[in-house]
Amino acid sequence: ARQLLRDRLFIGNLHPTVDEYTLLQIFTKFGKVTKLDFLFHKSGVLKGKPRGYAFLEYGSHNEAHKALNSANGKLLRGRKLAVTYANQAPSDADGGVSRQRKTMMETGRPTTLSMLKSNTGGKHKDGTTNKIAMMEAKLRELE
Numbered sequence: 001a002r003q004l005l006r007d008r009l010f011i012g013n014l015h016p017t018v019d020e021y022t023l024l025q026i027f028t029k030f031g032k033v034t035k036l037d038f039l040f041h042k043s044g045v046l047k048g049k050p051r052g053y054a055f056l057e058y059g060s061h062n063e064a065h066k067a068l069n070s071a072n073g074k075l076l077r078g079r080k081l082a083v084t085y086a087n088q089a090p091s092d093a094d095g096g097v098s099r100q101r102k103t104m105m106e107t108g109r110p111t112t113l114s115m116l117k118s119n120t121g122g123k124h125k126d127g128t129t130n131k132i133a134m135m136e137a138k139l140r141e142l143e
Helices: 022-031 061-071 112-118 126-143
Strands: 008-012 033-040 049-058 081-087
Touching: 008 061, 022 033, 022 049, 022 061, 049 061, 061 081
Parallel strands: none
Antiparallel strands: 008 049, 008 081, 033 049
């Protein structure tokens, strides 16, 4: 197991228009950035859009510490940056904003995804058939 990384920072609460280049422009002022993990949504309506946070690694602990002290709470495009050591990042890593996953639609009915996930049947053929039937019913409902 790796020791607690004191050279890796979490940068959260990023404005959607902030990109990798912008982050590097700001954070290279504090030292040599050796790695930047800029995260994007992998699926859904926001696919390809920034998630609002990133992880950044410096060559040394001192550089990371300087960046943390200088950038945390500073405004970037109208938002206060949330900078912490990566091991202290919010567990949902949602840029410091926690969101409850919806298992029920606003109408009080279960969502299709929650129905599919709660449906027992594993890899059985009949489980798949039931899932397909539920999805078809949901699609007919939406027409």
